[in-house]
Amino acid sequence: MRRMRGTALAAAAMAGALVLAGCAKDSGAGNNNNAGSGDQSASCVTAPKPPAAAAASTSTSQSSEKVDGSKLKVALAFDVGGRGDASFNDSAAAGTDKAKAELGVTTVTESTAAATEDEAAKSQRLDQLASQGFSPIIAVGFAYANAVKAVAPKYPNTKFAIVDESVEAPNVTSLVFAEEQGSFLAGVAAAYKSKKCHVGFVGGVNTPLIQKFEAGFLQGVKAASSKAKIEDEYLTPAGDFSGFQDPAKGNVKAAAQIAKGADVLYHAAGASGKGVFEAAKSNNALAIGVDSDQYNQKTVEASKDVIITSMLKRVDVAVFDYLRALAKGDLTSLPKRFDLKVDGIGYATSGGKVDDIKDVLEGYKAQIVSGAITVSDKPQK
Numbered sequence: 001m002r003r004m005r006g007t008a009l010a011a012a013a014m015a016g017a018l019v020l021a022g023c024a025k026d027s028g029a030g031n032n033n034n035a036g037s038g039d040q041s042a043s044c045v046t047a048p049k050p051p052a053a054a055a056a057s058t059s060t061s062q063s064s065e066k067v068d069g070s071k072l073k074v075a076l077a078f079d080v081g082g083r084g085d086a087s088f089n090d091s092a093a094a095g096t097d098k099a100k101a102e103l104g105v106t107t108v109t110e111s112t113a114a115a116t117e118d119e120a121a122k123s124q125r126l127d128q129l130a131s132q133g134f135s136p137i138i139a140v141g142f143a144y145a146n147a148v149k150a151v152a153p154k155y156p157n158t159k160f161a162i163v164d165e166s167v168e169a170p171n172v173t174s175l176v177f178a179e180e181q182g183s184f185l186a187g188v189a190a191a192y193k194s195k196k197c198h199v200g201f202v203g204g205v206n207t208p209l210i211q212k213f214e215a216g217f218l219q220g221v222k223a224a225s226s227k228a229k230i231e232d233e234y235l236t237p238a239g240d241f242s243g244f245q246d247p248a249k250g251n252v253k254a255a256a257q258i259a260k261g262a263d264v265l266y267h268a269a270g271a272s273g274k275g276v277f278e279a280a281k282s283n284n285a286l287a288i289g290v291d292s293d294q295y296n297q298k299t300v301e302a303s304k305d306v307i308i309t310s311m312l313k314r315v316d317v318a319v320f321d322y323l324r325a326l327a328k329g330d331l332t333s334l335p336k337r338f339d340l341k342v343d344g345i346g347y348a349t350s351g352g353k354v355d356d357i358k359d360v361l362e363g364y365k366a367q368i369v370s371g372a373i374t375v376s377d378k379p380q381k
Helices: 010-014 088-103 119-131 142-154 179-193 208-224 247-259 270-282 298-306 315-328 355-370
Strands: 073-078 107-112 137-140 160-163 172-175 198-205 229-236 264-268 286-291 307-313 345-347
Touching: 073 088, 073 119, 088 107, 088 137, 088 286, 088 315, 107 119, 119 137, 119 142, 137 142, 137 315, 142 160, 160 315, 172 315, 179 198, 179 208, 179 264, 179 286, 179 307, 179 345, 179 355, 198 208, 198 247, 198 270, 208 229, 208 264, 229 247, 247 264, 247 270, 264 270, 264 307, 270 286, 270 298, 286 298, 298 307
Parallel strands: 073 107, 073 137, 137 160, 160 172, 198 229, 198 264, 264 286, 286 307
Antiparallel strands: 307 345
């Protein structure tokens, strides 16, 4: 809840209409607003359709081998919002829920960070969990990086994991993701679904992590359309983590983008995304969720009809795979990064709202996996 190079798509040789860099951020009013003239999305897309993706293999990353996780005493140290945020933390919780069901894990405790707490409070939380004998301790979010660095060396026999940050220590496993890759596909979907050729990004807190979501989204929009307008804003600056749990502020920011002409909004704002969905529903716009399949999240159920897809950041997969590997005693089986290639990142199809462009999304996905497209993790505006 992180370099852009112009990428030459294989299909570009077939049409000169592809202009990846021609669509800078525009905070002005939207154009192409031809109400009553039918679906305008086709007029927004200027890039040729990507080559069809090869048929997916049916390989399974996890064997059917029975693994006993009953000896694990798991502690989840949540980021702000905790379980119930309909996003990042809920995805981590889903991973431990699955571990209970499939690995026989019986002991799980949860603790949630406050938006205003300092580094000392985070370190104290991890220290307390370790002193109580929990192992592994999973720190959910980059905000725990300094705390993990400080506490892990004190407990060399305790296993730690941290989501979204790389921490080098013998007893720490880093679970990191290619958020920019999934966000690229969200940008493509936004360009294809926009009737006004005007879309928006709402970030929670302006940090290097959330900039990865922003970077991928901007690049995806531009890959599909050379003329789409893009609103691009954050709720709070770096250091103010309230941007991840302020639905009211998310609503106001999203409503302002819609008023400027944006009709498809992508958020990477944690629990504040609820407000983005509400603004979209109230103003006849569409939205793209993040982290979890938000179309199926109970806490945003009232707005589900405007959620066309979600960028899936499979924290649940990473947490479950980590616990399974730990129970087996073989952490070397984990990928270095959870990306599109290992299905650690993806997009949701619930509701059937992107079924008509699934071939397009799969085509771009295949090019990212093959390396034909390199997605930047730094925003290019």
